Amino acid sequence: METILNEKVEAFKELIKKIKAYNEAINVMYWDLRTGAPEKAVDGRSEVIGMLSSEVFQLSTSNELGELLEYLSQPEQDKNLDEITRAAVKVTKKDFDQNKKIPADLYKEYVVLTSKAESVWAEAKDKSDFSLFQPYLEKIVHFNQQFAELWGYEGSKYNALLDNYEQGMTVEKLDPIFTALREDLVPLIQKVAEAKQVETSFLRKKYPKHQQEQFSKYILEEMGYDFKAGRIDETVHPFQITLNHGDVRVLTKYEENDLTVSLFSTLHEGGHAQYEQNIASELDGTPIYEGASMGIHESQSRFWENVVGRNELFWNNYYSKLTEMFPEQLKDVAVKDFYKGVNEIKPSLIRIDADELTYNLHIMLRYELEKALINGEISVDQLPALWNEKMKDYLGVEPANDGEGVLQDVHWSAGLIGYFPTYALGNIYAAQFTEQMKKELSNFDQLMLEGNLIPIKEWLDEKIHQYGKLKTPTQLLKDITGEELNAKYLIQYLTNKVNDIYNV
């Protein structure tokens, strides 16, 4: 019996390793396409990526894998598995079962639809013409409603989608939290609007790319990023990508007329990379060698971007290094003014440009709309008007056209419904973790002031990073803070920030 179990475990490990290997190849090609592959490479490369992706899909839904999972998840086998294998079986089985619930033909149709939809969306956005995209989005919503039914759910139908990106998250949990957040943040935004605005023009001087590159590398090193297991490159839309355990890459963007772009992109993606670099080696080669969830991952990027990167004490230390690199540009700017400048709060139309306060309202709006769509409470044709209405209510701004309104984000065209909430969850988690970190690292302010970021990194490694996907987001939050999800820490953090920057 023992021998059969061992054989099955080995076969399972081989199979998931193979899937990982294919994904690594796909990711290397994807990275290459985003960092300077020649334009004529794209068609051929995309075909190869498509071919390997369908291999991955076939392996991930194969009968071979199904039978192994069936066997290994029986209670009498499960109890003999080590902790990591047990978790790997569980995570793999969840995905396998989800995939298997969707008939192959239906899924194929959906893949064809979304690949077409993305280019239609791009055209619609360019032309600010929602009617082009509407029929596609209607189908995408309909498919996702079908998927939700096939997967099954309790409570809101939207829960079935939400759970794909944030395990255990439900509308019933999120609604009161997002409501609390909105009720406190909307008045805060109004207060800012009435206050004296901060100076930011010095951030838009000319900052040569070469020095920005140097500062990006420097700050990653300060964060404890391991350059022997990664590299930083330039791209159009910053992201972080993990190729393997020893190759966790950061991609940032340098705008010569806006220092903040590389500064905060690097800190943000560096936060994601730090998570990936510090998952325990034992988990490597399994599907639990990943972040606990999208929301937890985002909490790490937001922590470094905002909690650290927009902290006054942090700049009290690092500003001297920055002015060394940009002596001319920053010669008349006091550190306090620099700190205020990078903390400007200003409602705007575009989510990806939003500050750390208004950002949450951008997410809320999308959450409310997609939840209502999936639950059949609104129809796709109502979206543009509802979008504009909510923008006005929450942020006091109104898009001049749908290109800068309802069409601004790619997500829906790619079928990503239920994903947006994880961005706001990242902020909420980050505030909760920070609260706890400050209790445990009583010298947190001192560390920040000294530019000694390593103890902070190590706290995150110990509490969060090392576990990968061994714990669910709920478990992780409970184990670290002893609490459930709670927006009050984020509200408190943002209120303090606004008071400090805008004296309100």
Add this chain to the structure above:
Amino acid sequence: METILNEKVEAFKELIKKIKAYNEAINVMYWDLRTGAPEKAVDGRSEVIGMLSSEVFQLSTSNELGELLEYLSQPEQDKNLDEITRAAVKVTKKDFDQNKKIPADLYKEYVVLTSKAESVWAEAKDKSDFSLFQPYLEKIVHFNQQFAELWGYEGSKYNALLDNYEQGMTVEKLDPIFTALREDLVPLIQKVAEAKQVETSFLRKKYPKHQQEQFSKYILEEMGYDFKAGRIDETVHPFQITLNHGDVRVLTKYEENDLTVSLFSTLHEGGHAQYEQNIASELDGTPIYEGASMGIHESQSRFWENVVGRNELFWNNYYSKLTEMFPEQLKDVAVKDFYKGVNEIKPSLIRIDADELTYNLHIMLRYELEKALINGEISVDQLPALWNEKMKDYLGVEPANDGEGVLQDVHWSAGLIGYFPTYALGNIYAAQFTEQMKKELSNFDQLMLEGNLIPIKEWLDEKIHQYGKLKTPTQLLKDITGEELNAKYLIQYLTNKVNDIYNV
């Protein structure tokens, strides 16, 4: 019947496309490893490359492919195939049959041996200790003798190996040609040794990398390299790699204290890249989307590196551009002296550093030794002494140790026996092609003097590049020059060069 044929053709095309796709993924990963992947990435990445390589091997030797090839190469089917498919079937079948002749277990053993042998060789070279490598090389030679027997051959046993790299090439053809070459070149080398040496110290001044990069890009553009279908990067050992039809990359090396390294590496790899970029699109996705042979490929790189890049007329034009980039370094150097400097002939111990004359003797030496090894005329333990003896006879220099002697090249440790001759063949072909080109482009000298390289590129495209592997090297040579392989043009070219540079 027609329908069955079409189905088989489609199935065949799908299969070879899949093999190509896997190879593209492997090549992207390989390129990445050679251009800055972090050091901790290497182990994981190598495993992925190994995994995909064995997928490629399985597909390439699968019964599915075997049956398709069997069917499609029957005369009654073959006659209904279009020219490209027919050639693709033929080339694929040749490889398939070669692979199938080797028992799987034997091949596996060989793969294990050679992967181990490469690191043993590296250690042996470092320590200059041939005895470490000797038992491995003995096994490798023995395996290759077995392969030759399994593959079958006429005449010399070594022919079976030679044919793998240069279709149709035999010892019986090569021996008289290499003998002629040696008999004329050895006295020429002695003449040079007695003549007044040329000045080269100006080539070893400090040449900043950034300007070298600019000049490399500039010269590739002049050669007609399409940067929308490629890019140039820095690496340790220059090479060229084709990822797909729209992505043909050049990798060069910048030495700040030696201008010639990037100059001639870029021209050399640019020549390979030009070949790959200009194979007819119709051949894409098939195994004939490749150079005709290793030797023909090398003829293109050698043409640009030597025939063009070491041509006096070429520098009469491009030297002004070079001095614009390096005004200080070259201010006292006349173009004639620059031309002489880059044409220095000087016997040396290391093949990869050799000039265009002595290079051929380095190859000859290896050819004679590996031929004798495979044919059982000498044993591996005799190699170091024979190596040193031949170095003295041909080049008048003697290695101080085996690290700079018999252990200098990686090839044998990787099982590459029969490959070296293609390097010298490249020189011979290049001289034959040049002779013909000058007849057909009567303004060849004028084009060179004007820096108008595009007609030269187009001649090569038309005569050589477009055909990919549709023609064998023998056919290609015959179609272009009307002649068989003949060393006299290379001998004449080198004799003229020596007379010009050394006044002998």
